[in-house]
Amino acid sequence: MTTDTPEVLSCKGLRKRFDDVTAVDDVSFTIAAGETYGLLGPNGAGKTTIISMVAGILRPDAGDVLVEGVPVSTRTTEPKGRIGYVPQELAVYPDLTGRENLTFFARLQGLSRVAAARRVAHVLGVVGLTDRADDRAEHYSGGMRRRLHIGMGLLHEPILLVLDEPTAGVDPQSRNAIMDNIRELAHSGLAILYTTHYMEEAERLCDRVGVIDAGRLVAEGTRRELVALLGERDRISLSVDGDLGHAEDVARLVPAVLGVAARGRGLELLVHDARQCLPAVLSALAEEDVRVRAVEVDEPNLETVFLHLTGRALRG
Ligand SMILES: Nc1ncnc2c1ncn2[C@@H]1O[C@H](COP(=O)(O)OP(=O)(O)OP(=O)(O)O)[C@@H](O)[C@H]1O
Secondary structure: OOOOOOOEEEEEEEEEOOOOOEEEEEEEEEOOOOOEEEOOOOOOOOOHHHHHOOOOOOOOOOEEEEEEEOOOOOOOOOOOHEEEEEEEOOOOOOOOOOOHHHHHHHOOOOOHHHHHHHHHHHHHHHOOOHHHOOOHHOOHHHHHHHHHHHHHHHHHOOOOEEEEEEOOOOOOOHHHHHHHHHHHHHHOOEEEEEEEHHHHHHHOOOOEEEEEEEEEEEEEHHHHHHHHHHOOOOOEEEOOOOOOOHHHHHOOOOEEEEEEEEOOOOEEEEOOOOOOOOOOHHHHHHHHOEEEEEEEEEEEOHHHHHHHHHHHOOOO
């Protein structure tokens, strides 16, 4: 890589241990301007630890974070000023209006009264809260509070926006609004680093995805590139009655089954050829009195990729 590459963020060989837990193990990736990069992994995989190091809040044991080629460290303010960091915990004052919340942070960042008012009005528009700007935040929905929170990360005009599970705990409609906001921000040229354990979000929103498992980046690429890692493999979804753990154990023993994960009220199976192996799966389950209510053969998705790479489900 040369110094004039268009990468906004470059992480090289990041490592972090907490006592005897290796939270992040040799993670490297880059994000270009206008690109949305998703870190996808289950709870505890190390996503928050990675982005805390990117945001300069946590010092890596090894490795570097560079923003436009300039190292980020916990001791310096530059180039942290180029990063908008939106952590999981909401920092919204409920008894202030949306506009007052943003103005408070804009003034803390040293903007004059006039400059703050102008910037806040712009950010309220970006996050779609102009109509409700003068209502107190305590009357906002969870999704609106999240968007206000994202707005706080945009006040200082960052070039890199870092979002830690920004849709956690919001309803599907608000989730869509948040994702629309993020897409617009990427179109405007921001580089976006996004963490999620929702496969659907990563698939819809991210140009490239880094799959994180137990602190390691186990694969990286576009959705198409990641699915191509599976080769000629199919995904079978089964809805079953009764003991899901037992059904999972039975399915795992069928020779043609490459991976099994319990999900919701059913099982996801990774197989070589669904049509060929389905009879064996169904008869093995029937022999063990597992009742199958529905069978679907689907295109592989990022969940299947995760199952293939780790042998486990992304989420239960
Ligand atoms: N301050 C800390 N002290 C000790 N262990 C920690 C600390 N922070 C994180 N860990 C551990 O490091 C690992 C990675 O945690 P991290 O929060 O980065 O995962 P995550 O992928 O962001 O999960 P989640 O989606 O639940 O936030 C976990 O095993 C966690 O328990």
